Amino acid sequence: MNEISAPRPNNLDAFWMPFTDNKYFKANPRLLYRAEGMSYFTPEGREVLDGTAGLWCCNAGHGRREITEAIQKQAALMDFAPTFNLGHPIAFEAAARVAEMTPDGIDRVFFTNSGSESADTALKIALAYHKARRESSRVRLVGRERGYHGVGFGGITVGGIGPNRKQFGALLPYADHLPHTHLPAKNAFSRGQPEHGAELADALEAIVALHGAETIAAVMVEPVAGSTGVLVPPLGYLQRLRELCTRHGILLIFDEVITGFGRLGTNFGSERLGVTPDIITMAKGLTNAAVPMGAVATSQTVYDTIVDGVAGGIELFHGYTYSGHPLASAAAVATLELHRAEDLPGRARAIEPYWQDAIHSLKDRPNVIDTRDFGLIGGIELAPRPGKPGTRAMDIFRRCFDAGVLVRVTGDIVALSPPLIVERPHVDRLIGTLADAITAEAA
Numbered sequence: 001m002n003e004i005s006a007p008r009p010n011n012l013d014a015f016w017m018p019f020t021d022n023k024y025f026k027a028n029p030r031l032l033y034r035a036e037g038m039s040y041f042t043p044e045g046r047e048v049l050d051g052t053a054g055l056w057c058c059n060a061g062h063g064r065r066e067i068t069e070a071i072q073k074q075a076a077l078m079d080f081a082p083t084f085n086l087g088h089p090i091a092f093e094a095a096a097r098v099a100e101m102t103p104d105g106i107d108r109v110f111f112t113n114s115g116s117e118s119a120d121t122a123l124k125i126a127l128a129y130h131k132a133r134r135e136s137s138r139v140r141l142v143g144r145e146r147g148y149h150g151v152g153f154g155g156i157t158v159g160g161i162g163p164n165r166k167q168f169g170a171l172l173p174y175a176d177h178l179p180h181t182h183l184p185a186k187n188a189f190s191r192g193q194p195e196h197g198a199e200l201a202d203a204l205e206a207i208v209a210l211h212g213a214e215t216i217a218a219v220m221v222e223p224v225a226g227s228t229g230v231l232v233p234p235l236g237y238l239q240r241l242r243e244l245c246t247r248h249g250i251l252l253i254f255d256e257v258i259t260g261f262g263r264l265g266t267n268f269g270s271e272r273l274g275v276t277p278d279i280i281t282m283a284k285g286l287t288n289a290a291v292p293m294g295a296v297a298t299s300q301t302v303y304d305t306i307v308d309g310v311a312g313g314i315e316l317f318h319g320y321t322y323s324g325h326p327l328a329s330a331a332a333v334a335t336l337e338l339h340r341a342e343d344l345p346g347r348a349r350a351i352e353p354y355w356q357d358a359i360h361s362l363k364d365r366p367n368v369i370d371t372r373d374f375g376l377i378g379g380i381e382l383a384p385r386p387g388k389p390g391t392r393a394m395d396i397f398r399r400c401f402d403a404g405v406l407v408r409v410t411g412d413i414v415a416l417s418p419p420l421i422v423e424r425p426h427v428d429r430l431i432g433t434l435a436d437a438i439t440a441e442a443a
């Protein structure tokens with residue numbers, strides 16, 4: 001492939017870019033054209049090391065031949081077929097593969113096309129579950145401050161990132177939020193799970209006391225909050241949340257869109273953290289992002305309650321034209337086979353100590369007020385510039401990109417999540433470039 005012959009857009013106007021400063025970007029475009037292994041390449045052929053697995057999704061690295069060929073083969077065999085009252089073998093195979101990886105007992109799989117759709121699907125399943133149990137008063141949904149569950153109305157209602165909510169009116173009724181778990185005064189520079197904060201889960205008791213357990217359908221949290229800037233759960237926090245949900249008959253939903261598929265060194269984060277929820281949402285790494293796909297895995301009890309709750313006919317009035325799309329299913333089967341064959345979670349586990357040291361080596365750089373890590377995730381929090389929050393990290397992002405390294409920023413936090421095939425020299429280059437950029441932006 002010759003990047004020099006890459007087509008160049010001559011008009012950037014039409015594409016309204018998501019979560020982007022459109023005016024700035026269109027005046028200062030940064031384009032990616034090709035990807036392979038650990039790297040992107042710009043249209044001019046300049047290599048950019050991927051420190052973020054795209055957007056937390058290309059866990060097996062880019063341009064994996066096995067996945068590409070599976071998609072090509074499936075496209076030639078059957079481009080599309082509905083899954084409403086019909087089926088095709090590859091979708092069932094993809095679901096079975098997912099069920100092999102999820103924790104024991106969480107083995108019924110509903111397909112969506114994204115993390116956002118997975119979040120809204122999970123919330124709808126929770127409501128349908130209680131209705132099927134004749135507990136239709138359970139309509140209240142509980143999320144957490146600083147949580148991110150995509151951009152659907154359900155997801156932003158239980159999500160807790162202010163800017164993602166404030167443009168969009170009243171959202172869904174009957175939602176509450178647990179406090180976030182970020183305690184910098186006690187936990188700054190923690191290695192792995194922070195020590196303090198398990199008791200923050202007890203806020204659920206206050207919500208139960210206020211509204212009554214009989215009104216609450218579900219609690220949805222990310223095991224590790226990523227998009228808000230890498231918040232690692234305090235030791236014991238998720239265990240306590242699990243106990244409280246069980247005690248009050250509330251379904252616990254883990255949004256594993258970024259922690260699924262090896263990111264924490266296990267197939268799902270639940271396994272690493274030792275807590276099994278009732279429902280798991282996923283997307284991203286499911287297909288290595290080669291074709292959009294998400295999924296919701298539920299316990300057999302949740303599935304049976306809804307499916308056996310009606311005598312005949314459709315049991316759940318929910319689904320997408322593309323649920324179990326043949327190309328996405330083929331990509332999922334090939335991706336999950338790669339995970340197994342190459343033991344990608346094992347690779348993540350093996351490099352985690354080196355990664356952890358590298359992340360925390362940034363702690364003495366100027367303006368660094370916290371470094372945190374878990375699995376193959378790193379977060380570096382910077383002191384905001386007075387009166388200009390977010391600009392320091394954004395300038396670091398741009399500086400890194402121009403120096404050949406892709407990082408992600410959210411507010412004044414740099415979030416790192418490389419493909420799980422990352423090796424020590426990549427880590428050195430990623431962290432070295434970031435260290436230089438942090439220092440340069442302090443000047």
Ligand SMILES: Cc1ncc(COP(=O)(O)O)c(C=O)c1O
Pocket residue numbers: 113114115116117119148149150151222226227255256257258283284
């Ligand atoms: C935890 C979590 N949930 C949901 C989503 C939304 O996924 P999507 O952008 O595919 O809709 C994301 C995306 O980053 C996420 O991190």
